[in-house]
Amino acid sequence: MFHNSSQKKFWTFKNEDELEQMRCIANEKFRKKALDSAKPGIIDPMLLGRHEEDALFRYYERRLLDFCNAFKPAMPKSVVGTAIMYFRRFYLNNSVMEYHPRIIMLTCAYLSCKVDEFNVSSTQFVGNLLQETPAGQERVAEQILEYELLLIRQLNFHLVVHNPYRPMEGLLIDLKTRYPTLENPESLRKSADDFLTQAAMTDAGLVFSPSQIALTAILNSASRAGLNMESYLTECLGLKEDKETLSKMYDSMRRMKTLLKKYELPKQDEVNIYKQKLERIHAEFASSSNKRKRGYEEDGHVAKEPRLTEEDWTDEDLL
Amino acid sequence: MDDQGCPRCKTTKYRNPSLKLMVNVCGHTLCENCVEMLFARGSGSCMQCDTPLRKSNFRVQLFEDATVDKEVEIRKKVMKIYNKREFNFSSLRDYNDYLEQVEDIVYNLTNNIDVENTKLRMEQYQRENKDIIQRNKAKLTREQEELEELLLQEQQSNEQRRLEVLQEEQRQLQAKRKSKQALLDELEQSELPATILLAQHKVRAAQLETQIEQQKQNVKPTTRFGIQIGQTVSLQPVPRIQEVLYQYKPLQVETYGPPAPDLEQLSRFGYLNHVRAAMPQDTAGGYTSALACYRAIQDAFSGLFPLKG
Numbered sequence: 001m002f003h004n005s006s007q008k009k010f011w012t013f014k015n016e017d018e019l020e021q022m023r024c025i026a027n028e029k030f031r032k033k034a035l036d037s038a039k040p041g042i043i044d045p046m047l048l049g050r051h052e053e054d055a056l057f058r059y060y061e062r063r064l065l066d067f068c069n070a071f072k073p074a075m076p077k078s079v080v081g082t083a084i085m086y087f088r089r090f091y092l093n094n095s096v097m098e099y100h101p102r103i104i105m106l107t108c109a110y111l112s113c114k115v116d117e118f119n120v121s122s123t124q125f126v127g128n129l130l131q132e133t134p135a136g137q138e139r140v141a142e143q144i145l146e147y148e149l150l151l152i153r154q155l156n157f158h159l160v161v162h163n164p165y166r167p168m169e170g171l172l173i174d175l176k177t178r179y180p181t182l183e184n185p186e187s188l189r190k191s192a193d194d195f196l197t198q199a200a201m202t203d204a205g206l207v208f209s210p211s212q213i214a215l216t217a218i219l220n221s222a223s224r225a226g227l228n229m230e231s232y233l234t235e236c237l238g239l240k241e242d243k244e245t246l247s248k249m250y251d252s253m254r255r256m257k258t259l260l261k262k263y264e265l266p267k268q269d270e271v272n273i274y275k276q277k278l279e280r281i282h283a284e285f286a287s288s289s290n291k292r293k294r295g296y297e298e299d300g301h302v303a304k305e306p307r308l309t310e311e312d313w314t315d316e317d318l319l
Numbered sequence: 320m321d322d323q324g325c326p327r328c329k330t331t332k333y334r335n336p337s338l339k340l341m342v343n344v345c346g347h348t349l350c351e352n353c354v355e356m357l358f359a360r361g362s363g364s365c366m367q368c369d370t371p372l373r374k375s376n377f378r379v380q381l382f383e384d385a386t387v388d389k390e391v392e393i394r395k396k397v398m399k400i401y402n403k404r405e406f407n408f409s410s411l412r413d414y415n416d417y418l419e420q421v422e423d424i425v426y427n428l429t430n431n432i433d434v435e436n437t438k439l440r441m442e443q444y445q446r447e448n449k450d451i452i453q454r455n456k457a458k459l460t461r462e463q464e465e466l467e468e469l470l471l472q473e474q475q476s477n478e479q480r481r482l483e484v485l486q487e488e489q490r491q492l493q494a495k496r497k498s499k500q501a502l503l504d505e506l507e508q509s510e511l512p513a514t515i516l517l518a519q520h521k522v523r524a525a526q527l528e529t530q531i532e533q534q535k536q537n538v539k540p541t542t543r544f545g546i547q548i549g550q551t552v553s554l555q556p557v558p559r560i561q562e563v564l565y566q567y568k569p570l571q572v573e574t575y576g577p578p579a580p581d582l583e584q585l586s587r588f589g590y591l592n593h594v595r596a597a598m599p600q601d602t603a604g605g606y607t608s609a610l611a612c613y614r615a616i617q618d619a620f621s622g623l624f625p626l627k628g
Contacts, residue, residue, distance in 0.1 A: 001574070001617060001618065001621045002618065002621040002622045003572070003573060003574045003575050003576070003621045003622050004572070008622065162618075166614070166615055166618045166619075167615075167618045167619040167621075168619075169615045169619075170614075170615035170616045170617070170618050170619025170620070171619045172593075173590055173593045173594060173612060173615055173616065173619075174590075174616060174619060176592075176593040177588060177589050177590045177592070177593060178588075209575075209621075209622030209623070210618070210622070211576065211618065211619055211620065211621055211622050211623045212622065212623060212625070214619065215623060236577075238577055238578075245624050245625065248624075248625040249623075249624065249625060251625075252625055
């Protein structure tokens, strides 16, 4: 359950500023490493700043969501939620410049399928990359398997993620049973679902517990429909006397709604510029440290080629 | 034992597990048949080391490694001469030094190191300590005799007990037969009605039974002692250790949220009406809709309230 989970102990933070700090630290760490490596091509303006990283992160997160939604067979919502959470947690402690988000996002999706017991073989998984040739897909599969252990380690081996979907179901059941004032809770479901999907694209999962997110979703959709659910909180959840808790809950809900409102998809041309910078950085680092242990493949394209041409598969190949 | 073969006829040991290996003073083994064949004339030489041997020197091998047997023989001989015991020495250090000497001698003789010198040393020691050796020998024999006496006594007492038990049984059997006979006689001769006689007989038989039981009870404790002669028995009661009794306390878990209803109460409150009912295929595995409902409700309430502070 959530109350004694690793998510609550290690991956729930006080507020968004703390998260921003962690990301800045990760950025700084990589900058230092890059500049210390004293390579001729690396200069400071070449490296990504914090807001550029953020834009790229949001862009790739969106791509991850689209990839999961287009996945065949249909991926359950919890798997999608887990994948996005992994992606988010990974880039809390690591910089986009160090590990390319393209690979990490596929690795997150793959790992989340495994953890959530949505059985997909690796071949089937990369078969969803429609723009790739089968050889290209194989290469992607290899890359995913390489990065998998890294991802798990960066998640500190805390692989269980509690998503807000089941709490939402639970709250709907509770509403139907104990709150007859509300005639048709089912009508709230659709808009609450949308709220949850949007919340997954924000830092809400790292600050609030999943049941709080679900409750906010339902209250939000109720207020959108013009229904007042205050009495649910006071009566059914037993908060009539406990004014402090009640006010705190309203406060967190307000914060969550602000988070959602703040979210915006980055502009495409900006993203393109940042992407180019990113590619350049990765090319610089990759050409010197060729981590791939190739050379045991039978077909023609073996290790001797430079890394740039390996990354034939670009973002467009994902969808 | 089967991996070791007779060095001469090699195969015979595997085929005939009952065949014994014999060892002699040089430490080499031979199976019984080979000993017969080689030493038919009474004496010969070992085929591996060429030491002159006699047939009587062969003993049945007790250990897997023949060198161990050899050492055992040598040790026995040495200990006959070096038989000092702890009370012969003034300090523990001296006793240990003496033991070290003995071990050195045995080691040398077993591994054929410096045999001449060792033998000379032994003879010298024997000459010097003749009287002590004699005294210790006498003591040893006396102790052994005492032990044997004790054993004999125990055996005898066991025998006696057995006999007594047998006799007792016989006596009981006889008593029973007598009472039966007495009943028959009375039925013949007496003038009282048969029922009264039968009742009397029953009472007497019951009394006899209780008597037998009591006797058995008395006999048991005395024969269970088995204490050796000369030992004292501590008659203090065993101390009773009393600890705090375990009290069951159900596990309290902090869920940071409103309390969720129990699994059993779910249907009562009407939660189950809003959950998909379990199909027959699902219930076969033990699934009930209450389980899914319970989990959803728990998840919904877990962590709902913000943390204090």
